[in-house]
Amino acid sequence: MRPCPCCEAEVTEPxxxxxxxxxxxxxxxxxxxxxxxxxxxxxxxxxxxxCGFLWNTAFEAGLVRYDSDYEGTQAHSPVFRSYLSxxxxxxxxxxxxxxxxxxxxxxxxxxxxxELSHLSAAELQGFDPAYRGEGxxxxxxxxxxxxxxxxSADMVVNRMxxxxxxxxxxxxxxxxxxxxxxxxxxxxxxxxxHMLAAKLPGDLVYEHCNYFTARSLWHLLVxxxxxxxxxxxxYGDQHLTMSSAREGQAMAIPGRIPAGIVExxxxxxxxxxxxxxxxxxxxxxxxxxxxxxxxxxRAVAFAAALPDPSVVAGAIDINPVRAxxxxxxxxxxxxxxxxxxxxxxxxxxxxxxIYRTEIADRLAxxxxxxxxxAVGETSLAAAAPLGPFIGPxxx
Numbered sequence: 374m375r376p377c378p379c380c381e382a383e384v385t386e387p388x389x390x391x392x393x394x395x396x397x398x399x400x401x402x403x404x405x406x407x408x409x410x411x412x413x414x415x416x417x418x419x420x421x422x423x424c425g426f427l428w429n430t431a432f433e434a435g436l437v438r439y440d441s442d443y444e445g446t447q448a449h450s451p452v453f454r455s456y457l458s459x460x461x462x463x464x465x466x467x468x469x470x471x472x473x474x475x476x477x478x479x480x481x482x483x484x485x486x487x488e489l490s491h492l493s494a495a496e497l498q499g500f501d502p503a504y505r506g507e508g509x510x511x512x513x514x515x516x517x518x519x520x521x522x523x524x525s526a527d528m529v530v531n532r533m534x535x536x537x538x539x540x541x542x543x544x545x546x547x548x549x550x551x552x553x554x555x556x557x558x559x560x561x562x563x564x565x566x567h568m569l570a571a572k573l574p575g576d577l578v579y580e581h582c583n584y585f586t587a588r589s590l591w592h593l594l595v596x597x598x599x600x601x602x603x604x605x606x607x608y609g610d611q612h613l614t615m616s617s618a619r620e621g622q623a624m625a626i627p628g629r630i631p632a633g634i635v636e637x638x639x640x641x642x643x644x645x646x647x648x649x650x651x652x653x654x655x656x657x658x659x660x661x662x663x664x665x666x667x668x669x670x671r672a673v674a675f676a677a678a679l680p681d682p683s684v685v686a687g688a689i690d691i692n693p694v695r696a697x698x699x700x701x702x703x704x705x706x707x708x709x710x711x712x713x714x715x716x717x718x719x720x721x722x723x724x725x726x727i728y729r730t731e732i733a734d735r736l737a738x739x740x741x742x743x744x745x746x747a748v749g750e751t752s753l754a755a756a757a758p759l760g761p762f763i764g765p766x767x768x
Contacts, residue, residue, distance in 0.1 A: 377421035378428060378540045379585075380592035388420040388427065389639045394677045395702030396436040396579045398670035399445045401695065405706075408699035412436055416579060425630045426589035427565055432539055432582040441516075443503035445533075445669070448484040449692045452731050456608060461488040464528070464559050467603060467616060472527035474498070476551045478519040478544070479534030483509040495527070519544070522551030529558045533612075536562050539582040545597045549619070557616050558599065560590065564606060564613035569634045571610075572641040573749045575674040575724065587627035590615050595623070605761060609727040646678030649722075649748075653684045656720040661744065662686050666732050667724035668700050668707040675724060675748065676703040689713065689721070691735075710735055719743040726750040 376383050393413035402408045417431040447453040465472070472495040477486055480499030490497055490511040497512045504516040522529075529551045531544075538544045548558055565584035568576040577584075585593075587604055594601045594615065600623040603616035653663045665672055668688040676682045688700050688707045695707045713719060719741055723732050726747035736743045 375419055375430065377424060377426055377589075378542065378583075378593075379426040379589040379596070380421060380424040381596070382421055382423040384423075385419050385421045388418040388635060389416075389642055390418070390431075391416045391577070391642065392677075394579055395673050396433075397438070397701050398578045398580050398673040399443055400438065400701060401442045401444050402699045402701050403697070405699060405704060408701055408703060411701045413702065414579060416577060418577075418584075420635055421589065423629075424589040424592050425565065425586035425635075426592075427584035428539065429579070429582045432579070434539065434582075437537075437580055439501075439503045439537075441503065441505045444692070444694055445481055445503070446484060446692065447669075448482075450728060450731060452728055457485060457488050460607075461485065461492055463605075464530070464557075464616075465489070465492055467559075468528060468557055469555055470527065471495075474526045474553075475528040475530065476500075476519075476522065476526040477530040477532065478548055479531065479537070480504070480514060482507055483512050483514050485530065485532055486512045486514070519547050519551075521547055524550065524553055524556075526551040527553050527556045529556060531558065532561045533563070535560060536581040536583045536585065541583050541593060542596060545593060545599075549597050549599055552619055554619060557602075557618055558594075559614060559616050560594070561612055561614040562590065564611055565589075566613075566630050566634075567606075567610040569630060569638045571749055572638055572645075574638075574642050574645040574678060575671045575748050577642075578670045578674050580670065585613060586630055587613055587615065588629060591624075591626050611725075611727065647680055649675070649678070650680040650684065652746075653679070653720070653722075654681070656744075657684055661718045661720045662716075663720045663722060664689055664713065665705070665722045665724060666690075667728070668692075668695050668698070668705070669724070671724040671748065672700045672705070673702060675722075676700055676705060685722075687712075710739060713741050713743070714739045715741070717742045721745050723747040 395411045416429050419430045474496045477499040480501045486497045487509045499514040500519045504514050529548050562585045566586045591601045594617045599617040601617045605614040663685045666689045668690040688705045690707050696709050721743045
């Protein structure tokens with residue numbers, strides 16, 4: 374019996390088990406030998422029918438490292454930078470008072486805190502063991518995990534971090550310990566409901582041991598002694614944000630995900646790799662050279678799913694830090710976009726459909742003859758990046 378870590382329901386069920394996949398998806402791998410030597414483990418997903426939470430019961434935290442070689446930023450993308458700026462404005466605007474102190478757990482290289490520094494005079498402090506010490510004006514960052522706090526922060530940020538830590542409750546409790554009496558905690562995670570509904574196996578990666586729906590995150594916040602107060606779904610439905618506080622009215626509990634979606638996602642897991650492998654092999658036979666665009670976690674999952682990854686020539690990434698590194702677990706070497714300049718008969722596969730227009734514009738400037746495809750492309754991907762907050766009583 375495996376009780377749910379979010380809602381504590383005693384009845385949960387096994388959903389699926391993958392073949393072994395690379396345990397590191399965002400680390401900078403600097404040689405082919407190191408890439409092929411990355412450990413692999415299966416993902417064994419357990420599902421809670423009550424709240425929709427999914428978690429990897431086979432997760433081994435000791436296999437995953439977060440240090441100066443960890444590279445999770447998307448801030449080189451104009452689309453993402455615009456989104457991050459809007460997010461900073463939205464979250465500051467949701468506070469009941471002007472913040473004097475802001476703390477971020479898992480802040481990476483401080484990109485979000487830097488956005489806040491342009492908009493707020495608050496003291497800005499971040500914590501992340503992967504911080505490389507590059508520095509941000511007006512921002513203090515410590516290269517360590519979040520310690521327990523002193524109830525002094527008017528705004529606590531947990532952006533795309535909670536999915537990495539199992540069990541998730543202790544980290545959430547540590548974040549809550551920083552909150553002042555009127556402070557607000559903003560918790561943002563990948564939206565598991567979108568992953569399931571859009572059938573996106575590429576969103577399933579070893580480093581993410583937790584997959585939250587709005588309902589499961591609501592339950593976890595309540596268990597941490599907090600009142601969930603606002604909900605926002607944004608970035609093409611990919612990101613789920615919930616605000617919470619020590620005091621105040623809790624929002625209504627979000628509904629369950631529709632029946633059948635979880636089972637359909639599990640079925641897609643067996644078809645995703647062979648279907649893309651067949652498509653890219655056909656592109657090769659037609660004289661076109663496939664490349665992928667984006668060398669982060671989705672690229673790792675994509676490579677691991679293909680029956681024959683050698684059908685792809687390599688990876689393109691606009692992040693200069695990634696140039697010359699390998700997509701973990703594969704032979705794909707990451708190249709800058711200029712590698713494709715004036716290229717003919719190319720097929721480029723975007724790992725995230727929200728960047729389709731940005732990638733298409735870049736390919737046009739490089740004078741490429743390229744067919745552009747996108748993994749998981751749906752009408753949702755064209756949605757406005759920043760969703761509005763839904764407050765108490767509005768769900």
